[in-house]
Amino acid sequence: MLRSLYIEGNTPFHRLPVRVKLITLMTASIALFFVSSLQILVPTFVTTLCLYLALGLPWREAFGRIGWIAFAIAIVALATWYFNGLHEALALTFRLMALVLLAAAITATTTISAFMDEITVMLQPLERLGLMRAADVSLALGLVLRFVPEILDRYENIREAHRARGLPIRPLTLFVPLIILTLKDADTIAMAIDARGFRRQ
Amino acid sequence: MAIQFTDSSVRFGQKTALHPLSLTLAERRIGIIGLNGSGKTTFARLINGLVKPTEGRVTVNGLDTVADDRAVLGEAGFIFQNPQHQLIMPIVREDIAFGLKNRGLTNAEIAAKTNAVLARFSVSHLAGRRVHELSGGETQLVAIASVVVTGPKILILDEPTNQLDLKNRRLVAATIDGLEQQVLVISHDLGLVDGFERVLLFHEGQLIADGQADDTIRRYHEVAGC
Numbered sequence: 001m002l003r004s005l006y007i008e009g010n011t012p013f014h015r016l017p018v019r020v021k022l023i024t025l026m027t028a029s030i031a032l033f034f035v036s037s038l039q040i041l042v043p044t045f046v047t048t049l050c051l052y053l054a055l056g057l058p059w060r061e062a063f064g065r066i067g068w069i070a071f072a073i074a075i076v077a078l079a080t081w082y083f084n085g086l087h088e089a090l091a092l093t094f095r096l097m098a099l100v101l102l103a104a105a106i107t108a109t110t111t112i113s114a115f116m117d118e119i120t121v122m123l124q125p126l127e128r129l130g131l132m133r134a135a136d137v138s139l140a141l142g143l144v145l146r147f148v149p150e151i152l153d154r155y156e157n158i159r160e161a162h163r164a165r166g167l168p169i170r171p172l173t174l175f176v177p178l179i180i181l182t183l184k185d186a187d188t189i190a191m192a193i194d195a196r197g198f199r200r201q
Numbered sequence: 202m203a204i205q206f207t208d209s210s211v212r213f214g215q216k217t218a219l220h221p222l223s224l225t226l227a228e229r230r231i232g233i234i235g236l237n238g239s240g241k242t243t244f245a246r247l248i249n250g251l252v253k254p255t256e257g258r259v260t261v262n263g264l265d266t267v268a269d270d271r272a273v274l275g276e277a278g279f280i281f282q283n284p285q286h287q288l289i290m291p292i293v294r295e296d297i298a299f300g301l302k303n304r305g306l307t308n309a310e311i312a313a314k315t316n317a318v319l320a321r322f323s324v325s326h327l328a329g330r331r332v333h334e335l336s337g338g339e340t341q342l343v344a345i346a347s348v349v350v351t352g353p354k355i356l357i358l359d360e361p362t363n364q365l366d367l368k369n370r371r372l373v374a375a376t377i378d379g380l381e382q383q384v385l386v387i388s389h390d391l392g393l394v395d396g397f398e399r400v401l402l403f404h405e406g407q408l409i410a411d412g413q414a415d416d417t418i419r420r421y422h423e424v425a426g427c
Contacts, residue, residue, distance in 0.1 A: 006291065113295040116302075135303050146291065185286065191251055192287040195279040196300040197271075197351055 005065070005145060007108045009056050014109045018118040021106045028102060032095045038087070041094040048101035055108050065108075069100050107145065116142040139198065143189075151182055203227040204248055204277075204355065208257035211243050218243045220407045221257060226385070232394025232414065233387040234421050235403035241387045242282070244403060245357050248385070249277035262354065278353035278382075282360045284344035285332075293335070293343055294319075294328040300351045318350040322376065338369030342376060349380070356382045362390045391418050 013021075028044075035041060053062060073096045081089035116138040123134035158177055162169050204226040211219040219240045235241045246252035247259050250266035250273045259266045266273045281287045290296040297315045306314070319325045322342050327335065335343060341361055348356065361377065362370045374393055377384060386394055394400050400417035402410035402424070410420040 111292065111295060113290055113292070113298065143289075146289065188281070188283075188286045189289065192281060193289060195249060195251060195274060195281075196287070196289070196348065197274045198289075198300065198303060 005107045005149060006111050007055060007057055009109065011055055011109065013051060013055065013105060016109075018110050018114050019122070021110060022118065022122070025099075025102055025106055029099055032099060035095070036088070036091045038090060038094065041091055041098065045094040045098040045101070048098045048105070052101045052105045052108075055105060057108060066100055066104055070097065073097060073100070112142045112145050115145065135198075139193070147182075147186075150185075151178070154178060154181055203262070205260045206247070206257070207259075209247060209254040209259050210256045211240075211247065211252055212255045217406055219247070222408050223257075224408070224411065226383075226399075228398040229383055230397040230399075231383075231385045232397040232400035232417075233385060233403065234389070234391065234394060234400060234417065236425060239403040240406040241403050242359055243406075244401075244408075245359060245385060245387050246279070248355070248357055249273055249279050251279065275351070276353060277355040277357060278348035278351060280341075280344050280348055280356065280358045280361060282363060284340045287344050287347065288332045288340070291331055291333070293324075293330050293332055296332060296343065297347050297350055300347055314350055318346045322346045322349075336369070337365045338372050341365065341369070341373050345373075345376060345380075349382075354382055355385070356380060357385045357387075359387045360389065361386060362388065362393055391421070394418075 032041070032044065053059075055062075057065075073093060076096075077089045077093045080092050119138040119141055120134045123132065123137055126132050127134040155174070155178055158174055158181075159169060162173065167173065206222055206224050206226075208221045208223055209219070210217065210221040233241045233245060243252055247254060247266065248261060250259075250270040253267055261273050261276045264273050264276060288296050290299050294315055297318060298311050301311045301314055316325070316328075319328055322345065324339065324342050324346060327339060327343065332340065332343065345356075345358070345361075358377065361373050365373060370390065370393075377386065377393075386397070388394055395414050395418065397414050399412065400410075400414045401408055402417045402421050404424050409424070410417045
């Protein structure tokens with residue numbers, strides 16, 4: 001099944017130009033790195049949370065999308081608390097969660113095609129210097145966004161197949177088929193991209 | 202305007218997927234049939250360079266599939282057995298436009314060509330739909346449209362009616378019939394290739410029959426033992 005992380009809508013954030021969104025994310029990522037005051041980080045986190053929840057995603061899906069990364073941040077925060085104290089751990093959590101929520105909001109309000117077009121334009125100067133092919137980089141980024149839900153779907157299918165056969169779920173029997181199937185599909189899709197002439201020139 | 206095979210063969214490691222063959226394909230409608238694993242798809246993939254010949258050469262309208270591989274992709278479009286694999290973008294309109302990127306076209310030109318091909322295949326109403334929401338027949342039509350929009354002179358369809366119900370089979374068959382391109386169809390659906398000008402039969406990597414549809418299909422029944 002081919003799904004998309006994009007959610008149709010007409011919120012002000014949907015209408016914001018892609019370039020503005022990407023520059024905002026980049027600026028916020030750099031700026032928040034230098035901030036450790038909770039008086040700034042907590043309101044930033046609350047603002048991005050409100051922005052994300054205002055996009056119209058069902059709550060379950062909204063939290064499901066960021067669940068794994070929130071879990072990873074929680075582990076890092078616990079380690080930081082142990083080694084550097086509570087203030088550092090809270091600052092790290094609010095900083096990273098604010099960025100994750102902003103990035104998730106951008107992903108949910110921007111089509112893959114719009115992402116690819118904008119990234120191609122933004123990378124043109126580097127292409128002129130002969131450092132890269134802008135279209136290839138934008139395609140790679142677009143495919144990552146396109147594949148994330150696909151891989152999650154496949155993960156669920158393999159889990160269900162285990163349950164249906166009454167097999168215990170073990171990392172080895174879960175991730176090995178997931179990796180093999182993903183690589184096999186990636187091969188076919190790469191072939192389809194070539195067959196459709198995207199990289200003709 | 203022809204596809205030319207000259208002593209072309211394909212080996213994957215020690216396994217010969219396609220034994221050497223030489224032939225010219227110039228007919229407008231060509232069917233390719235055979236049992237599973239008989240070499241049909243390998244043969245078809247040689248035409249647009251997705252598979253390269255281990256020996257010999259293949260040319261498409263004078264272009265060599267090895268030396269001129271990028272140009273050959275523009276001459277021969279390929280519609281995969283599972284059309285979902287070929288739909289790269291999540292929205293129908295975006296997916297049709299995908300193949301037109303990187304060709305120096307403006308966004309307005311891409312939109313115009315996309316709308317034109319959607320209208321031509323009577324699927325304009327699907328433009329804003331997510332591709333995973335389409336029915337089997339709609340998915341196949343969008344996959345065909347996504348390749349036709351790039352303007353190939355030859356179309357290769359790998360089992361285009363696979364897993365379709367009767368209604369959608371007829372819809373896809375009628376669409377194929379209306380294409381102006383030279384069309385090669387790999388199929389287990391013998392009714393689909395029955396009226397074609399030429400049908401090729403592969404068995405164990407060899408071309409064992411090549412001629413009119415009736416004769417080749419009769420030979421296929423003998424090979425399949427049913």
